[in-house]
Amino acid sequence: MSEQSPIEVSEQRIGRAEMLGFTAAGSTVVLSGCILEEADLSGLDLQRWEFRNCRMTTVNLRAADLEGAKFEGCRGPFANFTGANLAEAEFRNCDFNNAAFLEAKMNDTRFVGCKLTGANLTRIASLGLSFKETILAQARLPALSFRKSRIERVDFGMADLSKCDFRDVVFDGCSLRDTGLVDARFEGADLRGADLGGLKLIDAKKFKGATISRQQAGDILAELGLKVQ
Numbered sequence: 001m002s003e004q005s006p007i008e009v010s011e012q013r014i015g016r017a018e019m020l021g022f023t024a025a026g027s028t029v030v031l032s033g034c035i036l037e038e039a040d041l042s043g044l045d046l047q048r049w050e051f052r053n054c055r056m057t058t059v060n061l062r063a064a065d066l067e068g069a070k071f072e073g074c075r076g077p078f079a080n081f082t083g084a085n086l087a088e089a090e091f092r093n094c095d096f097n098n099a100a101f102l103e104a105k106m107n108d109t110r111f112v113g114c115k116l117t118g119a120n121l122t123r124i125a126s127l128g129l130s131f132k133e134t135i136l137a138q139a140r141l142p143a144l145s146f147r148k149s150r151i152e153r154v155d156f157g158m159a160d161l162s163k164c165d166f167r168d169v170v171f172d173g174c175s176l177r178d179t180g181l182v183d184a185r186f187e188g189a190d191l192r193g194a195d196l197g198g199l200k201l202i203d204a205k206k207f208k209g210a211t212i213s214r215q216q217a218g219d220i221l222a223e224l225g226l227k228v229q
Contacts, residue, residue, distance in 0.1 A: 006027055006050070007025060009031050009032070010034070013034070013035040015036075015039050028050075029049050030049070031050065031051050031054055032053060032054075033053050035055045036051075040060045041060060046065060047065055047066070050071075051069070054074045057075065058078045058079065059080070060080045062083055062084065065085045066081075068087070069086070069090075070089070071090070073094065076095070077097045078097075078099065079100070081100060081101045084101075086105060087105050087109065091111045092112045097115055097116065097119065098117070100119075102122050103123045103124060104121075104125070105125045106129045111132070111134045113132070124144070133152065133153045133154070134155070135154075136155060139159045140159070140160045141159055144165070146166050147166070147168060148168045148169070149170075155175045156175060157176075162183055162184060163183045167188050168187070169189045171192075178198040181206050187208070188209055189210040
């Protein structure tokens with residue numbers, strides 16, 4: 001039996017009742033320009049759905065199954081993805097500032113060109129999770145592993161990166177300015193493409209085994225009032 005074509009819905013306000021109707025049809029759905037603000041979509045099976053330019057402020061997707069879903073151009077401040085299955089999901093050019101992703105499954109999840117300021121990614125399953133050209137300022141990302149990856153143009157400014165694993169990571173155009181780095185690991189990391197502003201010499205011990213530039217070393221020493229000749 002051939003697969004059913006996706007249902008396409010444009011510029012409608014969508015709530016739980018409408019979503020249940022779509023899921024009962026057994027097809028994947030493409031929502032374009034729809035309003036899902038404050039909708040309770042918790043626990044729904046939304047595998048491989050597509051959300052394009054949707055308004056999702058405070059939407060409740062707690063424990064929803066969003067495996068393979070795609071979000072493009074969506075705005076969802078304070079959205080709730082707690083416990084959701086986001087494996088292989090893709091977020092492009094979205095704004096999910098202050099969203100909750102606590103305990104979500106995020107294996108092979110990708111964020112590209114997104115704003116995740118203040119987002120909470122505590123206790124997530126994150127094998128293969130990647131960020132590119134994304135703002136994670138003031139976000140909570142404790143104990144995530146980025147080992148042996150390349151991180152491109154990501155702003156971690158003032159984020160909680162405690163216990164994160166950055167071993168053998170290459171930073172390209174990133175910011176680690178004023179981040180929380182308690183027990184983070186950087187052995188073998190290449191930090192020459194990272195903004196280390198606000199780093200004190202006492203904090204530099206966290207970067208033991210990493211590579212930094214002469215300019216970065218001079219900036220660290222300048223924090224102590226020392227000059228490098």
